Amino acid sequence: MRKLNEEAEQLPDERVMVLCTGAQGEEFSALARMSRDEHAQITLRKGDTVLISASTIPGNELQMSAMMNDLVVKGVNLITNNDMDIHAS
Numbered sequence: 001m002r003k004l005n006e007e008a009e010q011l012p013d014e015r016v017m018v019l020c021t022g023a024q025g026e027e028f029s030a031l032a033r034m035s036r037d038e039h040a041q042i043t044l045r046k047g048d049t050v051l052i053s054a055s056t057i058p059g060n061e062l063q064m065s066a067m068m069n070d071l072v073v074k075g076v077n078l079i080t081n082n083d084m085d086i087h088a089s
Contacts, residue, residue: 018042023054025063032063035070046075053086 008016020042022029031050033039044050050071056064071078081087 013048022067023052023064024057024060025065025067027063032067035067035074044071044074044076047077049077049079051086052078052080055081 020030020034022031022033025032030039030042031052034042034044037043052068068078068080079086
């Protein structure tokens with residue numbers, strides 16, 4: 001696995017934040033690949049937190065649900081805009 005960033009590699013886990021694409025569960029988006037352990041640089045672990053601020057776009061329900069299920073099975077703390085008033089644009 002390639003290193004993400006030399007400086008990030010030296011920081012404690014709780015000091016690293018990654019912003020990425022994929023809130024709709026698109027097959028090749030960064031977050032979907034992380035949820036399936038297919039991302040080349042980032043591996044999510046039990047106890048990591050993922051914030052999803054997007055609302056589901058009609059037609060994306062199945063892929064988004066599958067991705068969110070994969071995250072929950074990994075033991076990731078999943079926070080959505082249904083849980084907390086978060087939004088990004």
